[in-house]
Amino acid sequence: MVLSEALVFLECRECGKTFGHVLAHVCDECFGALEASYAPSRFSVSRSVIEGRRPSMWRYWEFLPLLDPSNKVDIGAGYTPLIRAERLAKRLGVTKLYLKNDTLNPTYSFKDRPSSLAISKAREFGLKAVGCASTGNLAGATAAHSAAAGLPCYVFMPKSVEKAKIKQAALYGAQLLLVEGTYDDANRLAALAADRLEMGIVNVNLRPYYVEGSKTMGLEIVEQLGWRTPDRIVVPTASGALFSAIFKGVGEAEQAGLISDSRVAMTCAQPLGCSPIVQAFREKSDTIKPVRHPDTIVQSLAIGEPGDGYQALRVLRESGGVAVSLTDDECVEAAALLASTEGVFAEPGGAISVAAVKRLVEEGEIGRDEEIVCCVTGSGLKTIELMPEPSGVRIIPPSIDAVKKVLNTY
Ligand SMILES: Cc1ncc(COP(=O)(O)O)c(C=O)c1O
Ligand SMILES: [Zn+2]
Structure with a gap:
């Protein structure tokens, strides 16, 4: 068409x-x-x-x-799984948690x-x-x-x-x-x-065209939940483009009559060493102060002058959401927890949404019975150097005795 x-x-x-x-x-x-x-x-x-x-x-x-479908460049992006994360939910102290696993895109x-x-x-x-x-x-x-x-x-x-x-x-x-x-x-x-x-x-x-692609994450979430919004969507945020686009997608789903209610608390997570949007939100300020020297290992989210920062602030206020900054350690720990509870391997920046839920539940800003979707936006295989040194690794000679010895210690 x-x-x-x-x-x-x-x-x-x-x-x-x-x-x-x-x-x-x-x-x-x-x-x-x-x-x-x-x-x-x-x-x-x-x-x-x-x-x-x-x-x-x-x-x-x-x-x-896009006007003409023959211009489409499609190598398989999108329609990634939305999975119920019960083991992780238990660890975070919530009851209804989903992961939107966008590590499973063509370039991860x-x-x-x-x-x-x-x-x-x-x-x-x-x-x-x-x-x-x-x-x-x-x-x-x-x-x-x-x-x-x-x-x-x-x-x-x-x-x-x-x-x-x-x-x-x-x-x-x-x-x-x-x-x-x-x-x-x-x-x-x-x-x-x-x-x-x-x-x-x-x-x-x-x-203006680029950000429209990110809207599809919001459309997928509402479709995969059976054409309705969750209470909250938590988004790893740098420029604010993805965060704003998800909300636009949800709003347009309502305009199109695909869902009856687009209310959802949009929740923004940034690394503490580069969190200009969070800072403006927390200070109730209309000015986003650029971060000239980002200080974080979470490089994927290290944008000091967020191009869609003001839009993200509007979305935070309009949707009744909240913004939170997390330390590098919290991001790395969240990536490890996500991998070991749900089998989803994310980079620390992609798992910051999980760290955000943990913190906001502890601080009482998120209700334990809210239905929450954590967007997990990038694969841990690309940031292997940031991951903690593995435990449970033994180097053994190629002998059955060595295996028996190790198994006896478990
Ligand atoms: C893994 C990951 N998550 C989230 C983001 C945030 O995207 P945005 O700049 O649209 O806020 C980025 C940005 O590069 C990213 O690499
Ligand atoms: Zn104008």
Whole structure:
């Protein structure tokens, strides 16, 4: 189904000016961020039609800003499992806990969702090269989708990013520009490249389209719960894009009549050493103070100047949510607990949502009987160097006696 441009357009979040279906990300009147909007008739799709489609993020076609399906770059992102986590719930002292396991995406993080959409749009706009600014996971996702689309890809990311993430992106064929600086330095360089070299940087000039891919995580959660929201969704947060997009997806599911009530307390988790959104929320401030020197091992969430920070603050207030920062140790411990109770192996940044539930329950900010969905956004295999030294490992000679000796000690 090729769609008319009139059904999808960009709109300024601040002043409401509309922009048609163009490659732009900032309002020329007020410098506000642009976001995709849809004519209400675009959302005319039923639950059963969606349920009959392939298990992929693209099953929510009516909610995505692509016009021609032949431009789709689909390597299998989305429709990841939503699993009931009873053993973990017990350990955290809650009764109804679910995990949205986005480690099971083609490049092992949720970033495949926005990348799949952004690279499809790059194709639709006829761009000749693409790229991204990345804290690590987006690099692999953008590089993989560019490889599948046959487009050259340029990745800007801090030199300090975990080795596996660097190798992964390089092996998909991307050109890597490792910046001696922070993510925010890399992001500024990527923005320059977007302007000067007419490149489609997925999270800069393609951003209004890119974030729409992340919306599918919200749509999937409500579908997988039987077309309803949980009480709370807990989201690992850096720029605030995923956090805001999930809420947008849930709201649009209500607009489309797929769910009857979109209320859900959106809960934002950031690492203590880089938590500008949490800080503004806790101080009840309307100003997000940039963090110039992030101080955390959770590099995937180390964004000091969050591009969607103000939007995330609005979502926190509108949804009645809460924001919390966690120490590096809490994130690593949460990753270990998640692996050992549920068999889900996440990076500390991906498991920060679990650490958040633990802390908020202890502090009495989350009720024990709330129905909670923790988004688990990236795989632990990419951050193996951050994981605790394993216990329960013995090196033995190849003899049955050695095995017997070990077993006797259990
Ligand atoms: C594993 C993981 N989770 C969550 C996020 C947060 O995404 P956002 O920048 O949309 O807030 C990132 C960002 O890179 C990430 O790598
Ligand atoms: Zn504007």
